[in-house]
Amino acid sequence: MTPDELRIAQDLTMANPERLRLVGRMLTHPAGRCSAADLAPHPGSADAVADLGRHLEALAAVGLVAVVGSAAVVGSAAVVGSAAAASGPLYRVSSRGIARYGAAALATPRHPGETALDVRDHEALLARVTETLSAGFTATAGAGTVERLVRECYATLDGRIGSPAQLPALTAWLAADRLAAMTEVTHGSARDVLFVCVHNTGRSQIAAAVTRRLAGDRVRVRTAGSRPAAEPDRTTETVLARRGLDGLIEFPRVLTDDVVRASGVIVTMGCGDACPVYPGRRYLDWPLDDPAGRPIEEVERIVDDITARVRDLLAEIDAGDGDGAVADDAAPGAAPSSDVDAGAGGRSGWLPRPGRRQWSGATPDLGAEGRRKTR
Numbered sequence: 001m002t003p004d005e006l007r008i009a010q011d012l013t014m015a016n017p018e019r020l021r022l023v024g025r026m027l028t029h030p031a032g033r034c035s036a037a038d039l040a041p042h043p044g045s046a047d048a049v050a051d052l053g054r055h056l057e058a059l060a061a062v063g064l065v066a067v068v069g070s071a072a073v074v075g076s077a078a079v080v081g082s083a084a085a086a087s088g089p090l091y092r093v094s095s096r097g098i099a100r101y102g103a104a105a106l107a108t109p110r111h112p113g114e115t116a117l118d119v120r121d122h123e124a125l126l127a128r129v130t131e132t133l134s135a136g137f138t139a140t141a142g143a144g145t146v147e148r149l150v151r152e153c154y155a156t157l158d159g160r161i162g163s164p165a166q167l168p169a170l171t172a173w174l175a176a177d178r179l180a181a182m183t184e185v186t187h188g189s190a191r192d193v194l195f196v197c198v199h200n201t202g203r204s205q206i207a208a209a210v211t212r213r214l215a216g217d218r219v220r221v222r223t224a225g226s227r228p229a230a231e232p233d234r235t236t237e238t239v240l241a242r243r244g245l246d247g248l249i250e251f252p253r254v255l256t257d258d259v260v261r262a263s264g265v266i267v268t269m270g271c272g273d274a275c276p277v278y279p280g281r282r283y284l285d286w287p288l289d290d291p292a293g294r295p296i297e298e299v300e301r302i303v304d305d306i307t308a309r310v311r312d313l314l315a316e317i318d319a320g321d322g323d324g325a326v327a328d329d330a331a332p333g334a335a336p337s338s339d340v341d342a343g344a345g346g347r348s349g350w351l352p353r354p355g356r357r358q359w360s361g362a363t364p365d366l367g368a369e370g371r372r373k374t375r
Helices: 003-013 017-027 046-061 095-107 122-136 143-157 164-184 203-218 234-242 257-262 296-321
Strands: 065-071 088-093 189-197 220-225 263-269 282-285
Touching: 003 046, 017 046, 017 088, 017 095, 017 164, 046 065, 046 088, 065 203, 088 095, 095 122, 095 164, 122 143, 122 164, 143 164, 164 257, 189 203, 189 257, 189 296, 203 220, 203 234, 203 263, 203 296, 220 257, 234 296, 257 263, 263 296
Parallel strands: 189 220, 189 263, 263 282
Antiparallel strands: 065 088
């Protein structure tokens, strides 16, 4: 399929308003990844879940969402009718899905009777994002905290993103992830991994994509940059696309204190001492070549190097929990790859989170003068 044919296929797929609503709900989901059961009305029927599953499959087929693992059957599956309906692939919105349809998804009425918004009216879109996130995090964050964080994320992205039209959707994505980091974790779990490099376009994005494919839902992955670029690196995307991983990278984001606090393993790649130190975390520094400006053959070598390091890291994490080694079956719906071919086998579902705590405000972005990391 040529790029023009893919864009036409994406437009046809997104002509269905229900799929726009799904993208909007995924952008603001507290977990950052959703199964069909997660998105079903409560209580949802097995038929409703199956219908949502078909919509998600259609979105994945044109690269607007990506599969990141399998949902576990947690407790009773009565809310969706059967255990089979409660399990299934987990999806996250891809960077191209956010870029092309994120604003339209936020502007689409969330329920019958609600007014459609103008995609150019950022104030109205941010108000809707704030309302949606406040409802999703009602048990852990007050409405004032949510509003301040949404505004902070918007200000952080403004002027750094090439297309202002993408600002509301990127704000929703970033604010949802930072709220999850701030409110769900009081100390880092070994299965919360943060990859940090300078521009958050090459090494950290490759490591995150490979980890998402190899570990599926067993590890929560975040990336950040000490001086993030405005958009993903095209050469990195090209190389990862050859391995079926391009849908698993994200827009570059700035390193913030709350994201470091939420992580149990922090892997730095050439970003010096910009990462703050918290007790009980594991800090690793991987000396890797920066793929920026390099020929594709060299980027392929860097991806191979990172893949080997990620495999070793996941094996250590699993061994620490008493889990088995990373499985070799492809993740549900994932494209096969000759180099990165392991999937979401092993234990599914997130680790139980430690106690939640209420936050009274947003934490500031870290500058390059952040506390020095000891080695």
